[in-house]
Amino acid sequence: MERERTVPVPTRRRLLQGAALATVPYALLSGTQAAARPAVVDHPSAEWQPASSSNYTRSSRPTSYPVDHVVVHVTQETYADTLSIFQNPQKQVSAHYVVRSSDGHVAQCVREADVAWHAGNWDYNTRSIGIEHEGWVDRPEYFTTALYEQSARLTAAICTRYGIPKDRNHIIAHHEVPGSDHTDPGPLWDWTRYIRLVNLV
Numbered sequence: 001m002e003r004e005r006t007v008p009v010p011t012r013r014r015l016l017q018g019a020a021l022a023t024v025p026y027a028l029l030s031g032t033q034a035a036a037r038p039a040v041v042d043h044p045s046a047e048w049q050p051a052s053s054s055n056y057t058r059s060s061r062p063t064s065y066p067v068d069h070v071v072v073h074v075t076q077e078t079y080a081d082t083l084s085i086f087q088n089p090q091k092q093v094s095a096h097y098v099v100r101s102s103d104g105h106v107a108q109c110v111r112e113a114d115v116a117w118h119a120g121n122w123d124y125n126t127r128s129i130g131i132e133h134e135g136w137v138d139r140p141e142y143f144t145t146a147l148y149e150q151s152a153r154l155t156a157a158i159c160t161r162y163g164i165p166k167d168r169n170h171i172i173a174h175h176e177v178p179g180s181d182h183t184d185p186g187p188l189w190d191w192t193r194y195i196r197l198v199n200l201v
Contacts, residue, residue, distance in 0.1 A: 042112045042161075043154055046097065049107040054089035057115040061126075067112070067162040069128035070155050071119050072194075073174045074142075074184040079134040083107060093117050095130035097154060101142045104150030112158070119177045129158050137186025148190070152197030159198070166198045 040048045061067055075082045079100040086094045086109045095118040098107045110116040118130030133151060135142025159166045168191065174184045 040111065041108045043097070043106060043108060043157060045150075046106040046108040046154075049083050049086075049098070049109050051086035051094035051109040051116070052089040052091075055086060055092055055094040056110045056117055057125075059113060059115045059126075061113050061115070062162060065115070065126040067127060067129060067158075068164055068170065069124065070158055070164065070171045071124065071128045071130045071174055071177060072151075072155075072171065072185050072189070073118060073130060073132045073182075074135050074137050074186060074189070075132045076136055076184070077134075079105075079107075082132055082134065083109070095132040097130070098132045099134065099147055099151045099154070101134040101144050101147050104144070104146035104148075106150055106154055112161075119174065119180070120182065121177050121179050124177045131155065133185065137184050137188065140188045143189065148194060148197055152194060153201050155194075156198045156201035166195070168195060171195065171198065 040050075059065065073095060075098070077085065079098060082098050085091050086098075094110050094116045096108060096110045096112060096116045098109060099105070100107075112129055115125050116130050117125060118132070119125045119128060131151060131154060133143075133147055135147075155171060156166065158164065159170070164170050171194075173189070174180055174182045
């Protein structure tokens, strides 16, 4: 039979000490990872919103595969729903980046060194960076100035990092990937404007 334990009665002072301790961030108490954790984003203004590790292939690009294309996508979902899909291990899909329509905010979901599953073609997945844009192919109101400008900055930076020419032969639509059954970014995407912005940055 277990011995009966005496439970100390909490005093007001002990309760206040516990409450104060509860407000201290865990990182300060543990003295471990949070302070020393390196930044994980490849694009400085991006927010890290990691995809499930079940939805991409770890790699060491450009050592393992050359990176020579940027693939432009349109989500056919909201920004938030797209991030949720990438974080769902059963979906088997991801892109490196997602650009929000309203303000051009950029989320990075997969490191550029890794292979995102976005193009529907393994060869193109290994050689490209995939950028999803919040919106629908038949709803031009989602293709805002902020979305075009921030996406163009992102694409220009990627092209500079990997020596990719800033032209339509190397910055391509999802529907231009061989074997693709997708239509995005669709006929309402303004390629002339986009490539001009990429080259102005």
